[in-house]
Amino acid sequence: MSDELIIRNLRVSIEGKEILKGVNLTLPKGEVHAIMGPNGTGKSTLAYTLMGHPAYEVTDGEVIFKGQNILELEPDERSRLGIFLAFQYPVAIPGVTVANFLRTAVNARRRAQNPEDKGIPIPEFRKLLKAKMELLKVDPSFAGRYLNDGFSGGEKKRAEILQMAVLQPEIAILDETDSGLDIDALRIVAEGVNALRGENLGVLVITHYQRILNYIRPDVVHVMMDGRIVETGDADLALHLEEHGYDWVREKVDNGTPA
Amino acid sequence: MSVDPQTDFLEQLGEYRYGFQDPDVSVFKTRKGLDEEVVRQISAMKGEPEWMLQFRLKALNHFLQRPIPTWGADLSNLNLDEIVYYVKPAEMAGRSWDEVPQTIKQTFDRLGIPEAEQKFLAGVGAQYESEMVYHSIQEHLEKQGVIFLSIEDGLRQHPDLFKQYFGTVIPIEDNKFAALNSAVWSGGSFVYVPKGVKVDLPLQAYFRLNIANIGQFERTLIIADEGAQVHYVEGCTAPQYTTDSFHSGVIEIIVKKGARVRYTTIQNWSTNVYNLVTQRAIVEEEGTMEWVDCNLGSKVTMKYPSCYLMGPGAHGEILSMAFAGPGQWQDAGGKVIHFAPHTSSKITSKSISKGGGRASYRGLLKVYKGAEDVRSNVVCDALLLDPQSRSDTYPYIEIDEQDVTIGHEASVSKVGEEQLFYLMSRGLSEEEATTMVVSGFIEPLVKELPMEYAVEMNRLIQLQMEGSIG
Ligand SMILES: Nc1ncnc2c1ncn2[C@@H]1O[C@H](COP(=O)(O)OP(=O)(O)OP(=O)(O)O)[C@@H](O)[C@H]1O
Numbered sequence: 001m002s003d004e005l006i007i008r009n010l011r012v013s014i015e016g017k018e019i020l021k022g023v024n025l026t027l028p029k030g031e032v033h034a035i036m037g038p039n040g041t042g043k044s045t046l047a048y049t050l051m052g053h054p055a056y057e058v059t060d061g062e063v064i065f066k067g068q069n070i071l072e073l074e075p076d077e078r079s080r081l082g083i084f085l086a087f088q089y090p091v092a093i094p095g096v097t098v099a100n101f102l103r104t105a106v107n108a109r110r111r112a113q114n115p116e117d118k119g120i121p122i123p124e125f126r127k128l129l130k131a132k133m134e135l136l137k138v139d140p141s142f143a144g145r146y147l148n149d150g151f152s153g154g155e156k157k158r159a160e161i162l163q164m165a166v167l168q169p170e171i172a173i174l175d176e177t178d179s180g181l182d183i184d185a186l187r188i189v190a191e192g193v194n195a196l197r198g199e200n201l202g203v204l205v206i207t208h209y210q211r212i213l214n215y216i217r218p219d220v221v222h223v224m225m226d227g228r229i230v231e232t233g234d235a236d237l238a239l240h241l242e243e244h245g246y247d248w249v250r251e252k253v254d255n256g257t258p259a
Numbered sequence: 260m261s262v263d264p265q266t267d268f269l270e271q272l273g274e275y276r277y278g279f280q281d282p283d284v285s286v287f288k289t290r291k292g293l294d295e296e297v298v299r300q301i302s303a304m305k306g307e308p309e310w311m312l313q314f315r316l317k318a319l320n321h322f323l324q325r326p327i328p329t330w331g332a333d334l335s336n337l338n339l340d341e342i343v344y345y346v347k348p349a350e351m352a353g354r355s356w357d358e359v360p361q362t363i364k365q366t367f368d369r370l371g372i373p374e375a376e377q378k379f380l381a382g383v384g385a386q387y388e389s390e391m392v393y394h395s396i397q398e399h400l401e402k403q404g405v406i407f408l409s410i411e412d413g414l415r416q417h418p419d420l421f422k423q424y425f426g427t428v429i430p431i432e433d434n435k436f437a438a439l440n441s442a443v444w445s446g447g448s449f450v451y452v453p454k455g456v457k458v459d460l461p462l463q464a465y466f467r468l469n470i471a472n473i474g475q476f477e478r479t480l481i482i483a484d485e486g487a488q489v490h491y492v493e494g495c496t497a498p499q500y501t502t503d504s505f506h507s508g509v510i511e512i513i514v515k516k517g518a519r520v521r522y523t524t525i526q527n528w529s530t531n532v533y534n535l536v537t538q539r540a541i542v543e544e545e546g547t548m549e550w551v552d553c554n555l556g557s558k559v560t561m562k563y564p565s566c567y568l569m570g571p572g573a574h575g576e577i578l579s580m581a582f583a584g585p586g587q588w589q590d591a592g593g594k595v596i597h598f599a600p601h602t603s604s605k606i607t608s609k610s611i612s613k614g615g616g617r618a619s620y621r622g623l624l625k626v627y628k629g630a631e632d633v634r635s636n637v638v639c640d641a642l643l644l645d646p647q648s649r650s651d652t653y654p655y656i657e658i659d660e661q662d663v664t665i666g667h668e669a670s671v672s673k674v675g676e677e678q679l680f681y682l683m684s685r686g687l688s689e690e691e692a693t694t695m696v697v698s699g700f701i702e703p704l705v706k707e708l709p710m711e712y713a714v715e716m717n718r719l720i721q722l723q724m725e726g727s728i729g
């Protein structure tokens with residue numbers, strides 16, 4: 001069993017238009033990778049495709065995790081396998097409280113492991129949720145609010161990370177979790193992610209800003225352009241991009257330097 | 260953290276678990292069909308006073324003359340000649356479960372009624388086929404003068420009070436099925452709460468139809484005297500048969516000055532039952548009536564609980580929830596009529612249709628001239644789970660007064676792909692995800708229920724949702 005997420009030659013179309021044009025990327029558990037790149041280059045498309053959104057049509061390639069091609073799995077199966085996506089635009093579920101939702105999600109995982117499971121005992125769940133909420137400095141009233149319903153932009157992002165903390169995935173994809181956060185919230189969220197960091201978690205941080213990478217130090221930085229990973233480097237690459245923009249990468253691509 | 264009944268039901272998997280049948284233990288039945296002789300037989304069995312027999316016969320006459328309504332749900336397959344109108348299951352209504360015949364007691368045991376009674380109810384009535392077989396109330400309430408009896412015992416033990424109100428809220432001529440009920444009524448509760456007495460825990464009546472092809476015609480009369488408070492809950496189930504059964508109740512409620520009554524229905528008949536019920540409350544000055552009407556079962560339901568706001572400051576509220584699955588037609592809603600000034604009302608309807616089911620909201624809001632300073636709000640939301648299902652809205656609003664504030668909103672939504680994907684990305688199966696969206700949709704209504712009923716309700720929704728994805 002391999003302990004990494006391997007994306008090979010992934011090609012994806014939406015409504016007949018090709019968006020991802022052969023993405024290759026390997027994310028080992030224990031590492032944090034960042035993906036940067038201009039608007040509309042396919043970063044969210046990659047994230048959604050990894051999670052199994054039905055609108056995205058995979059035309060070629062494979063994504064291997066724990067010895068299987070996860071592209072063949074339903075989104076819920078991928079989730080239970082350990083993959084998590086913090087959405088760029090989280091969806092509101094009116095009438096369903098954060099606590100109820102998370103307990104159901106925790107129980108779905110437990111039942112996948114053991115069909116006889118009776119679900120997490122309520123006191124144990126409360127303890128778990130309380131601990132994670134404290135970790136992320138989330139107001140206790142949050143648990144009783146309806147999921148993403150009327151949440152501010154920043155609250156939605158925090159709720160995503162709270163879910164990640166409770167569900168404890170092995171591969172987490174954070175799609176612009178930093179955008180819309182104020183400076184304090186950014187630090188808290190980043191500290192939360194850092195606290196979850198460890199041998200058993202691989203993180204893919206999609207972002208436009210170097211700022212979050214000051215807090216969540218990436219092992220590897222990738223640049224995506226026009227549906228491909230066109231540049232890969234260490235954390236300094238992000239600093240360089242911040243300073244110089246994407247033009248130099250574009251020129252390099254046009255001169256045919258990288259694959 | 261708030262109560263989370265929702266997660267409990269997700270763990271419980273099963274089928275329509277109330278569909279079990281018990282042997283026919285009845286001690287007397289009228290023959291199939293309805294005529295004067297059948298009505299006289301029912302009246303004689305009950306040893307009624309002459310005025311009640313005359314009331315029944317007058318009602319029968321009206322019923323026979325009146326055509327079957329065609330403006331609502333499809334009743335063309337309802338064959339009234341094939342029904343047995345009265346089935347007496349046992350000798351007498353017991354006041355302890357030990358007095359209830361064994362097979363019948365077992366049924367209610369399986370439905371969890373005695374257990375609920377011990378845990379959270381102020382009183383319980385249980386009707387099996389046409390008769391109440393059990394009726395009991397906490398002693399301290401009885402001492403305060405609260406009456407909770409089978410309707411027959413109400414007539415026997417409190418003839419004057421009974422006669423003063425019976426048939427005054429819903430007259431024989433109200434509609435064809437109210438006339439039918441008036442002719443053949445049997446079972447139901449008689450409730451009187453004296454001035455200023457507040458009954459904290461709910462009184463619950465439980466209705467069970469056991470054998471096939473019968474009709475159940477319970478009649479309930481609730482009188483809340485000035486400043487009194489009571490919450491009455493009814494639940495209903497039946498076994499699944501291939502032939503149809505029929506349930507047609509009449510519920511009359513009198514809310515006196517400053518009193519407060521809540522009437523909650525959790526209707527879970529099997530899908531071979533025609534459920535045509537008339538429910539109405541007269542609300543006097545500063546009184547409050549609340550109907551919480553949840554329709555999950557039945558083949559066809561037509562039910563529009565109503566509030567007649569007669570006195571200044573009266574308030575009426577209707578929360579209507581309908582779930583229409585395959586082969587079901589839920590025609591539900593509510594009626595509020597403002598006769599007096601400074602009255603207010605609110606109608607909230609939530610319907611869910613799936614698997615080709617059909618749910619309609621049908622409502623009437625009427626404000627008479629002179630009813631000044633009336634406020635009313637009507638909100639109806641429908642959720643469609645698939646393209647085969649159907650939802651309709653018939654909101655009638657008649658306003659004869661200028662000085663009113665009326666709000667009306669209606670929406671139809673579908674369970675969105677983005678919502679399902681989001682929930683599934685957290686590990687919920689498609690069915691669990693859909694159920695979650697549905698339970699969120701009805702949450703504003705479910706949270707109005709006492710905890711035990713909220714749990715039950717969510718569990719029933721879960722059962723309705725099972726096997727719906729495929
Ligand atoms: N559901 C969709 N339907 C149609 N087009 C889509 C859809 N999702 C993405 N696209 C298109 O695919 C392209 C890539 O979009 P994507 O959201 O992946 O970009 P992104 O790199 O995440 O951009 P941003 O930095 O602005 O978030 C864009 O041209 C976008 O319009």
Ligand SMILES: [Mg+2]
Binds near residue numbers: 045
């Ligand atoms: Mg994006």
